[in-house]
Each structure stands twice: as structure tokens, then as C-alpha cells.
Amino acid sequence: MTRTPFVHRSTRALGAGALLVALAFTGACRGWSEVEYATPFPERMPIVETLSIQVVRDGTHITMTNTTATSIPESRMWLNKWFSRPVARLDVGETVTFNLHDFRDEFSEPFRGGGFWATTAGDAVVTAHIEIDGRLHGLVVVSKRGG
Numbered sequence: 001m002t003r004t005p006f007v008h009r010s011t012r013a014l015g016a017g018a019l020l021v022a023l024a025f026t027g028a029c030r031g032w033s034e035v036e037y038a039t040p041f042p043e044r045m046p047i048v049e050t051l052s053i054q055v056v057r058d059g060t061h062i063t064m065t066n067t068t069a070t071s072i073p074e075s076r077m078w079l080n081k082w083f084s085r086p087v088a089r090l091d092v093g094e095t096v097t098f099n100l101h102d103f104r105d106e107f108s109e110p111f112r113g114g115g116f117w118a119t120t121a122g123d124a125v126v127t128a129h130i131e132i133d134g135r136l137h138g139l140v141v142v143s144k145r146g147g
Contacts, residue, residue, distance in 0.1 A: 033108070040106040041081045042136070047129065050138035053090075055128040057100075057143075060113040062125060064139065065095040076131040077139075079103050080123070083111040087130065100125075 052067045062079075066072055072090040083103035090096060100113030100122070112123045128139040 035104050035108050037076075037084065037086050038104045038106050038108040039084065041078060041084070042131065045131065045134065045136050047136040047138055050140065051130070053130070053139045055125065055139050055141050057125045057141075060100050060122070061097050062100060062128075063095060063097045064090075064128075066090045066092055068092065072130065073132060077103075078127075078129040078131065078136070079111060080126050081129070084131075 051072075053064055053072070054067065055062050055064045064077075069092065071092055072087075074089055075087050076084050077087045077098075078084045079100075083105050085098065085103045087096075087098075100111045103111040105111075125141055128141050129136045130139055131137075
């Protein structure tokens, strides 16, 4: 009767574990799911004005406050003329916060917001627009140190 050495069994188990880890990383490479609101930026849509709504980045989130005199209806918000997400009604004086990961491009890829677990630095928020009734309105992007 031939016995397999203990080292051989350990090596085999280690190899199987490494294979499982490799498969897990391969499946998780994409790291995001498809969203129904993924769409390309409307290049031909006119930008009509800049609204008095400030967009402030704080780490992996942005906060916006409606300081206009009117409520903003349900709409779509755009970052850097590439990533978007639907936005619920925003009343006068209301402040809302969004996770940057929820902003997606036309292929459902998320905005690279960075953060503690990120393998690369996050992208800067350079421009912000809100799409209302077939027209784009600029928003005021406020830069913060370290954001």
C-alpha cells in the first residue's frame, strides 16, 4: 500500500484554494451590476443656464443643496458630462447626498469615486449638470481640499 505524503495533500489543498480565490477575483473583476438608467451624455442637448445649486464632494459622496427659488422636478444629474443617475424632486432649500458609485456611464460602469478600498485614486468631479425637460442646466461644483 502506497501512502501519499502529508505535504502532498497540503499542496493539493493549497492549490485548490488558490484556484477558488482566482475564480472569485475573475468573477469580481467587473465589480458592478447593470443599471437601467445607463445612457450616453446628450451632446446635442442645449445647456441653458447655471442654477444656484451647489455640488460639494466629500470623499465618495456628493451633496447638493437647492438654493434656487423653485423646486426641481424629477430629473437626471450628470457628472463630468459622462456619468448620470436619476434624481428625485428637490425642493427649495433641500439638501441631498449621493454615493458617487451610483453615477453610471452608458455601459453601466460606475464613477470612480476612490475611497479606502479603492485600488486607484478617484476621479475629480469637474462639472455637474441637471437634465430637466430636455434641457441641461449647469450646477455649481464647489471644490474642497482633499476631496
